[in-house]
Amino acid sequence: MAQKYAFLIDGERCIFCRACVVACKLENHVGSQWQRNDVILIGPDQGKNPAMYPVFMNCQHCERPACIAACPVENKAIEKREDGVVIIIPDKCVGDEMCVYACAYGALRLSPHKNKHGYHVVDKCTYCVHKLDRDPDAPGGNRPACVMTCPNRALDFGLRDELLARVKREGRDILDIDKFGMGPSNIILKPRPVRMANALHDSDATYSSEWPFDIKAFRVGASEELNPAG
C-alpha cells in the first residue's frame, strides 16, 4: 500500500495567529464567507483548569471516510486517493450536502462555486494536492499552504509513518479524537502536563492533566462558540 500523508499538529507551538486560515484562503481562493480550516481553543474551565489549548482543525482525510459512505452519487463524487488524500470531484458532485452532515469534524461545506452541470459543489481541505508535485523552490513551496505559512512550525506535513516515529522519539502523546471509528489521519499532539496555575486560587497548585476535552468541540468552525477572538 502506498504511503499516506498526514498533518502533525502541535498546539504547544501555536501562537493563535491564524495565518493558516488566511494562507488557505489565498492558495485555494476560498473566499470570505467560509474557511476550510480553523484553530479552535479548548478550555478554559475556570476553577478546574484555567488553561487553553489551541488545536488546528481541517479535513482529517480519514481511513474510512464517512463522507464517501454518505455520498449518494452512483460512482461517488468523493474519492480516497492512493496517498490517502480524500478529494471531491467537483463535476460529479450534485451538492446535496449528505457528506456535510456525515462528517464528524465539520470539514465540508457547500461552496458558492458551481460545476459544469450548474450544481453548487461541496468544498473542503485537499491537503493542497495541487502543490505536492511542485518544485520545492517555487514560490509557496510544495507543501500545504497552511504548513508553509505557520510562523512557529506548529503544523507539519509528511508521511504518516515518519511523523509517528518522530512523535515517539520526542516522547509526546497523541490526542485521540477518533470516537467514530473513521480513522482520522491527522496527528494532534496532547498538551504537555498542565503547567498553568491560576493565581486566583494558589500559585503553587498544579492541576491534573485532565483537560476539558469535549469531542464535540473538534470541528472546523467550532471556534465560533469557543474563540476569544471572535
Next chain:
Amino acid sequence: MKRDEAIACVERSEKLKITFSRRSFLKTTAIGGGALLLSDNLADKLGLVENAFAMHNWKEGTTFEQFPFTERLVWRPEDGLVADKVVRSGCSFCPSACWHMVHVKDGRAINVYGDPDNPIQAAGGVEGKQGGVCAKGRIGIIQLLYNKYRITRPMKRVGPKPSMKFEPVSWDQVFTEIAQKLVDIRDNSPEGAKAVAAKTTDRVSRDNGAPQFRFMHMYGSPNTTHEGYICNDAGGIAQGLILGKGSQTNGFSYDPVTGTYDLGDSKYVMWFGVNDAESHPLTHAWMRRRKEIVKAKWIVVDPRMTATALSAEVWVPIKPGTDMALVYGMLHYIMNNNLIDSDFVDKWVAGYDELKKFVNAKGYSPEWAAGITGIPAKSIQQIAKDYATTKPAAIITNAGINHHVNAVDCERVLIFLTAITGNLGVPGGGHVAMHNSGVGVSFPPIKGGPTITEAGLPPQPDFFVRAINEGKPYKLRMIFYQGNMTTQNSNTAMVKKALMNPDVTYVSFNLFPQEDTEYADYILPTQTFYEFDHVHRRLDRALMFRERAVDPIGETKSELQVWIELAGYMAKLDKKNPPEYWTGNWDPRWWQDKRYFWNEICAKNGGAWSGGMTADRMINLAPKHMLKAPCPPMDHPAAKVLRRDQLAEDGQHPGLSVMFLDDPAWKLLWANEKFPNGRRFPNDIDKVLIYTKEFDDKMKAIGHSALPEFYTSPESMAGLPTIKYLNEFVKSPSVSNSAGGNLVHKVEIGVKPDPEIRKKYPIQLTTGRPGVGVFHTISHWSWSLSQLCRDRYVQMHPKMAAKLKVKSGDMVKVETQRGSLTGPVMVWDGIQEDTVFVPHTFGNRQKVHEDIGGKAWDTVNVLTEHYYDTLSGQNEYKCQLCKVSKV
C-alpha cells in the same frame, strides 16, 4: 480554474446567501441591500481604483456581490501569472516588523510571502523556504491596496456634516486652500498659530509622521502630536522621567555586543497587561521558541485569559486598574525579605531608603494588595520571590498598564521593582515597555522663523476635542488628523460635537472613507506601506529600510510628500516669512529619494543615538541583522570601545540591544562636561531616580509625587482612591512636543470617587484588541481580516451570563453615563465575574463587514469617558463602569 470561471462561480443566489451565513445570531442583525448600494455609490464618488482592477476584468458598476475580491487577490504558479520581480519590503501593521517578499507583476503585488532570512520569521513553514507571517501580513495589505473603497483622489466637502458628500479636487486646489487657511488663522484669529493642531501616526511607517512636527514647528504651533498618547507611550515617558531616556529597554534576536539573545535568554518573563500573541505575533513566536530552549517561566498578569496566556505557567487574573497595588505588594515582600540586589541599589539607586519607608508606612503589603487586586497574598509573595530570585527576569508591559489614569506612576513602580532586583541594564532583563515612539527621523535644525514660546494642549488628541468644546485652555480652529478621530478618542458623542463646530476645519489623512471623514472638510488620500520607500521600527528600536513594492494607487501621496509640497504653497502665500524659510528648510529630494534622505539627512543629524543608521547599512545588513538604536557612527568614542567580534557584519556598530548597560559602549554615548566618562543613567545624577527632594518638589508642583501612592480610575468597582482634575493648567514635566512644552491639568491624588456612579453602573467595563486579525480600524477594511473578527462581542463570565439569562450570541445592551451600544454575548470562563470586555477598533462605517454578511458596529468609545494620566497623556480605556441588560 480560469479567471472567468472563477468570477462566474460566485454568482450567488438568495438561497445561498442564507446558507452561508455562518453565525446564527447574525441573522438578527439587519443587513440591508440599501446600505450596500449606498456604499457603492460612495466608492464611485470617491474615485474607484479602476486601474488596479484591470487585471480582474473589473467593470464599472460591478458590485462586490458579483466580484470575487478575496478569491482572486493573489495568484498561484498554477494560474499562469508569473512575477516579473520580487521586492524585499515589509509589513508595518504592528511593530514585529516582519519582512515580506512581495511578488510583483507590472507594478502590482500578486502575492506575498514571509522572508525566511529574518531570524524572527525563520521558523515559518519549511526551513529556509518561506518565512512566517501572521494573518494580517499575508492578506491584509493586499486587500487594503486593491480595495474598492480606497480613496484615491483629494476630496473637498460639498454637503453638510455629517455626510459623505464630497467632490474630487486637484492637489493644487487642496494645497492652496489649506495654505491660505493656515495663513489666515495665524494672522487673523485671536489665538494665532496655536489654534492649528495636528496628529500624525507612525503606524503607516516610522519616518512618515515626523515631518508633521517639523512643519508645525515652522508654522509656529505647539500643538503637534502623535499616536503614542493613544497607544503606548507611558512606559517610555516613565523611563525618561527617572532614568533619563525611555524606550523598550531590551530587544529580540542575537545581540553581538553582549553575545546573548537578550530577551530570548530571559529565565522569567512577567507579561504585565500584554496580549503579545495577538498584538505582535511574530516576535512573540520567537519568544516562545526561546522559552522552550532556555526553559523560561512565564507569568501573565491580565484580567482576561488571552492567547498570550496559552503558553504561560501562571495566569494572574487581576482586577482591571489595580496593577500598581500588585507591584507594591511585590516590592513590600522583596524589600522586607532582603531579596534586593544590594550592590546595584548602593551604586545606582537614589532614594531606596525613602521608598522602603514609604511602602512600609503606607502599609502596601501583599495582604493589602490582595484585598485590592483579588490575588491571594500567598500568590503575590510567591510571584515576588520567583521574580527576585530568578535571574535574568524581564518585565514586559503594554496597553494593560498604559491605558489607565495611573499609567506613568504604575510604570515607575515597575521600574523601581526592576531596579532594586538588579534586573535593569542586563541582557534578558529590563523594564520592557513596548513603546510606540522613540527612534525617529533627525532633521537639520530649522533656519530662521519663529521660536515657539506658548505651551501646547495636553498631548493626547482628546484635547483637540475638549479645547473646541470647552474653549479651555484655548480654542482650536483647524485639525490635521492621520488616523480615525471618531473611533480612537474617548466619548464619541463629544468628538462628534467638536467636529460639528462650524469654526473648525478638519483635514483627514485617510486611506478609506472611515468614520471621521463624515466630518472632514478635506480628505487627503495617503498611501499604504507598500507604496513608498520608508523606514519602519521594530519594538526593540531596530530600524529597517523598506523599498517601495508596488505602484502607488491613483493620486495618493505619502505624508512626507504632502508636508513638503504644502511647505511649497506656504512659501507662495505666507507674507510674514521670506519664501526661502519654507523652501530652504525642506527638500523635495527627501521624499523622492529616501535613501538619500536617510543616508545624508537622518544619519548626519542623528548623533550618538542614530548616527550610524544609514539607509545603505540597513539595506546591506537586512534582514539577518537589524540596526538598533542607539547606533552611533564609528568615529564616536562609544563605538571605538567595541571589540571586532562585537561589530555587525559590515565591521561597523551593530546597535545596542540592551539599554542602561554597565559598559562604556552605552555609557560613553551620554558623556558631557559634567560626566566626561559617560553615564549609565542619562539624567543629572547618573542613578535610577526613585526619590530626591528636588524631584519630589517638581512632581508635587503638578499634584504628583516622587513616590506615587496607589490610585486608579475614577470608575473602579471597589471605589478605590482616585484622581481629581483641578481647574488649573500647569506645564507637564514629562511631555514636550515643542519648545513651548505642553500643558496638563493639575491634579489631586488619592481622593474618594463618587459612590453614586457605582450604584447605577455596577459592572466593570474594560476594552482592548478584538483579536489577532485586527490592527486598529484600518484592518477592518480587509474582507478576510474582518471575517476573522466579525463581531464587536461582549465578553462575560458564565456566572454573569446566567444572572442575565443570556447565552453566547444573544444580544445585550451595555450602557454607561456617556452612551450605550448593543452587541452579541461571548460567554468566556477566563474573565473576572464582575467585568465585561468589549473590543475596540470597530466603527459604524466599516462597509466591509456588511459586504461579508456581518454588521458595521459602533465604536466602544461611545461608552468611555475621557479620564487621562497627566504625566503621559494616556487615556483610561480599561477601567470604567457600565451596566448590562438583555435586549
